Amino acid sequence: xxxxxxxxxxxxxxxxxxxxxxxxxxxxxxxxxxxxxxxxxxxxxxxxxxxxxxxxxxxxxxxxxxxxxxxxxxxxxxxxxxxxxxxxxxxxxxxxxxxxxxxxxxxxxxxxxxxxxxxxxxxxxxxxxxxxxxxxxxxxxxxxxxxxxxxxxxxxxxxxxxxxxxxxxxxxxxxxxxxxxxxxxxxxxxxxxxxxxxxxxxxxxxxxxxxxxxxxxxxxxxxxxxxxxxxxxxxxxxxxxxxxxxxxxxxxxxxxxxxxxxxxxxxxxxxxxxxxxxxxxxxxxxxxxxxxxxxxxxxxxxxxxxxxxxxxxxxxxxxxxxxxxxxxxxxxxxxxxxxxxxxxxxxxxxxxxxxxxxxxxxxxxxxxxxxxxxxxxxxxxxxxxxxxxxxxxxxxxxxxxxxxxxxxxxxxxxxxxxxxxxxxxxxxxxxxxxxxxxxxxxxxxxxxxxxxxxxxxxxxxxxxxxxxxxxxxxxxxxxxxxxxxxxxxxxxxxxxxxxxxxxxxxxxxxxxxxxxxxxxxxxxxxxxxxxxxxxxxxxxxxxxxxxxxxxxxxxxxxxxxx
Numbered sequence: 001x002x003x004x005x006x007x008x009x010x011x012x013x014x015x016x017x018x019x020x021x022x023x024x025x026x027x028x029x030x031x032x033x034x035x036x037x038x039x040x041x042x043x044x045x046x047x048x049x050x051x052x053x054x055x056x057x058x059x060x061x062x063x064x065x066x067x068x069x070x071x072x073x074x075x076x077x078x079x080x081x082x083x084x085x086x087x088x089x090x091x092x093x094x095x096x097x098x099x100x101x102x103x104x105x106x107x108x109x110x111x112x113x114x115x116x117x118x119x120x121x122x123x124x125x126x127x128x129x130x131x132x133x134x135x136x137x138x139x140x141x142x143x144x145x146x147x148x149x150x151x152x153x154x155x156x157x158x159x160x161x162x163x164x165x166x167x168x169x170x171x172x173x174x175x176x177x178x179x180x181x182x183x184x185x186x187x188x189x190x191x192x193x194x195x196x197x198x199x200x201x202x203x204x205x206x207x208x209x210x211x212x213x214x215x216x217x218x219x220x221x222x223x224x225x226x227x228x229x230x231x232x233x234x235x236x237x238x239x240x241x242x243x244x245x246x247x248x249x250x251x252x253x254x255x256x257x258x259x260x261x262x263x264x265x266x267x268x269x270x271x272x273x274x275x276x277x278x279x280x281x282x283x284x285x286x287x288x289x290x291x292x293x294x295x296x297x298x299x300x301x302x303x304x305x306x307x308x309x310x311x312x313x314x315x316x317x318x319x320x321x322x323x324x325x326x327x328x329x330x331x332x333x334x335x336x337x338x339x340x341x342x343x344x345x346x347x348x349x350x351x352x353x354x355x356x357x358x359x360x361x362x363x364x365x366x367x368x369x370x371x372x373x374x375x376x377x378x379x380x381x382x383x384x385x386x387x388x389x390x391x392x393x394x395x396x397x398x399x400x401x402x403x404x405x406x407x408x409x410x411x412x413x414x415x416x417x418x419x420x421x422x423x424x425x426x427x428x429x430x431x432x433x434x435x436x437x438x439x440x441x442x443x444x445x446x447x448x449x450x451x452x453x454x455x456x457x458x459x460x461x462x463x464x465x466x467x468x469x470x471x472x473x474x475x476x477x478x479x480x481x482x483x484x485x486x487x488x489x490x491x492x493x494x495x496x497x498x499x500x501x502x503x504x505x506x507x508x509x510x511x512x513x514x515x516x517x518x519x520x521x522x523x524x525x526x527x528x529x530x531x532x533x534x535x536x537x538x539x540x541x542x543x544x545x546x547x548x549x550x551x552x553x554x555x556x557x558x559x560x561x562x
Contacts, residue, residue: 010096010100012096013096013097013100016051019050019051020047020051023046023047023050023051023056024043024047026056027043027046027047027056030056031061033061034061038064039061039062041071041074041075041078042061042062042074044078044082045074045077045078045081048078048081048082048085051085095157098154098155098156099156099168101154102134102154102156102168102169102170103170105134105154105170105173105174106170106173107173107174107175108131108132108133108134108170108173108174108175108176109125109129109131109133109134109174109175109176109178110133110134110135110136110166110169110170110171110174110176110177110178111125111133111134111135111136111178111180112135112136112160112177112178112179112180112181112190113135113136113137113179113180113181114135114137114144114145114148114155115180115181116387116388116411116415117180117241117411117415118135118180119144119147119148120411120412120415120416121133121178121180121415121416121417121420122135122148122151122153123151124415124416124417125417126151126152126153128416128417129417132151132152132153132154133153133154134153134154134155134156134169134170134174135148135153135154135155135156136155136156136158136160136165136166136169137155137156137157137158138157138158138159138160139157140157156168156169160179160190160193161186161189161190161193162193163193163196163197166190166193166194166197167197171194171197171207172197172198172201172203172205173205174205174207175206175207175208176207176208176209176210177194177207177208177209177210178210178420179191179209179210179211179212180212180415180420181212184213184214184215184218187211187212187213188211188222190211191209191211191222191236194207194209194234195234198233198234203233204233205233206233206235207233207234207235208235208237208421209234209235209236209237210237210238210239210420210421211236211237211238211239212238212239212240212241212420213238213239213240214240214241214242214277219238219240219459222238235455237421237422238459239419239420239421239422240281241414241415241419242277242278242280242281243281243284243285244414244419244422244425245278245281245282245408245409245414245419246278246281246282246284246285247285247425247466247470248408248413248414248419248425249282249285249383249408249409250285250286250289250290250470251470251473252408253353253383254473254474254477256381256406257477258477258482262350264292264474264477264478265292265293265478266350266351267290267292267298267351267352267353268297268298268299268348268351268352269298269299269300269301269343269348269351269352269353270286270290270298270299270300270301270352270353270354270355271300271301271302271303271339271343271352271353271354271355272300272301272302272303272354272355272357273303273304273332273354273355273356273357273358273364273367273371274303274304274356274357274358274359274363274364274367275302275304275306275307275310275329275357276357276358276359277359278357278359278385278409279302279304279355279357279358282355282357283300283302283314283327284318284515285470286298286300286325287300287318287321287324287325287327287511287515288463288467288470288471288508288511288512288515289467289470289471289474289508290325290474291471291474291504291507291508291511292474292478292504293478293504294500294503294504296325296504296507298325299325299326299328300325300326300327300328301327301328301329301330301343302327302328302329302330303329303330303331303332303339304329304330304331304332305331305332307329307330307331307332308329308331310329311329314327314329318514318515319517320514320515320517320518320519321514321515323510323514324510324511324514324515330342336370336371336374337374339371340374340375345375345378345380346377346378348380349378349379349380350379350380352380353380353381353383354371354380354381354382354383355382355383355384355385356368356371356382356383356384356385357385358385361385361386361387361388364384364385364386365384365386367384368382368384368405369402369405372402372404372405379404380404381404381406382404382405382406383406383407383408384405384406384407384408385407385408385409386407386408386409386410387409387410387411387414388410388411426462426466426469428469428472428558429462429465429466429468429469429470430454430465431469431558432465432468432469432558433450433454433457433462433465434454435554435557435558436450436451436465437451449461449526450464460516463512463516464512467508467511467512468508468509468551471505471508472555475501475504475505475552475555476491478500478501478504479493479497479501491555491556492556493552493553498549498552498553499549501552502537502545502548502549502551502552503537503548505548505551505552506537506540506545506548507537509548510533510534513529513531513534514534516529517529518530518531518534519531519534520532520534520535521534
């Protein structure tokens with residue numbers, strides 16, 4: 001039978017403990033005089049020598065008339081040897097010692113991976129939850145592992161795709177499993193390993209498993225595969241950091257505009273620098289919710305190093321997106337003068353919002369600072385994605401000449417338990433879905449795809465409620481109603497406001513459908529994704545218009561504070 005790492009560690013610790021006990025008993029028999037308090041230091045000293053290879057009966061007891069100064073010196077030597085011996089044993093049995101500690105953990109958080117995101121998550125766990133987590137890291141030579149251990153977290157070296165490693169981490173006793181890795185295939189393998197453990201053992205311990213997947217289509221594919229959202233005691237949840245950052249960005253954007261006194265409805269042009277994962281998520285969120293006027297006139301421009309390929313990619317994945325807003329891709333060769341002239345920034349100054357969202361922080365900072373320098377006489381805001389540079393952000397934010405520059409996406413804000421669980425961020429979306437379910441009780445729904453409980457919904461269906469929730473603050477801003485009014489339950493709209501917001505809501509609803517591949521059809525067809533309401537407001541029936549008006553009026557009835 002092959003011993004596990006934990007069993008080997010326990011065997012080694014038991015062996016040393018047994019050696020110490022045998023030496024203690026043997027010395028008491030060989031030297032009965034040593035049983036007195038006078039010879040206790042000498043006895044401990046001999047045991048230390050035995051543990052490190054000394055002869056158990058190599059010499060007689062020390063003389064009775066040894067000066068007390070030498071006895072005290074010997075005590076200091078014993079303390080030094082004990083400390084050194086502990087460090088040596090700890091070094092030799094560090095892995096086994098860690099596994100032994102892990103065997104006593106219960107209701108703990110397991111974090112897979114100790115990259116910057118994983119470290120920030122562990123830090124957040126200790127600060128916000130006052131808990132010490134357990135991290136699984138594949139590579140033992142990571143320089144930051146010592147700092148993680150100093151914070152009190154346990155680190156296990158191993159491959160989380162293997163059941164043995166998850167068992168050593170105490171997955172059957174844990175409360176949360178956080179899989180925050182870039183490789184999506186590895187994420188899926190770890191989830192499968194966890195579910196196999198629960199299936200084989202019949203474990204019913206409640207475990208919330210949060211897995212990071214970038215592609216929403218992959219999330220739905222995984223849902224339809226052998227992986228189950230509920231498997232024994234496991235409840236599987238997916239999260240997408242890029243999408244969450246995008247949602248948080250636009251909610252914060254409203255607060256920034258409110259603080260500066262700039263009407264959000266004045267923005268007519270979004271300009272993106274870069275087209276990485278974050279930029280794609282930001283672009284999609286803009287298409288979903290940046291509906292700030294009845295005429296719906298917004299233009300989006302994307303500047304990237306490979307604009308032609310990016311344009312092909314975007315068209316392939318979202319062929320109906322151009323029905324929402326015009327999106328144009330441009331090559332960016334580092335010439336800001338060309339960008340400024342092409343976008344006519346001097347003329348559209350107050351109507352422009354520029355977002356530097358390359359995947360590299362340094363590139364974003366360089367672009368933002370250069371553009372800031374080139375447009376000193378203009379006032380449009382520049383938002384810059386910066387994940388890691390907390391100190392640099394503080395330094396620049398304190399400079400008056402960079403007041404137009406705003407950073408977003410910092411790890412200390414995004415790599416947190418809240419961003420991963422999404423409990424607060426999705427609270428309003430859940431309330432909207434619950435309200436929708438109550439509304440259709442006893443009525444044959446035209447959209448059964450959207451009627452399941454929240455945890456069983458597809459990502460597309462969840463995103464429908466999320467987009468509706470994320471747009472509510474925009475509706476309030478467009479009618480000059482602060483969030484505090486809505487939170488008090490004092491929310492009321494005039495008939496004119498209801499009509500205007502209903503038109504905007506219809507445009508927003510169409511945008512969500514278009515992004516998910518729907519198109520106009522005289523008869524609704526959920527398989528072919530055809531819908532008769534995908535037409536301009538003026539072409540809607542009065543009954544369909546009333547649905548949008550009702551959506552606006554029901555904002556005041558939501559059970560979650562806005």
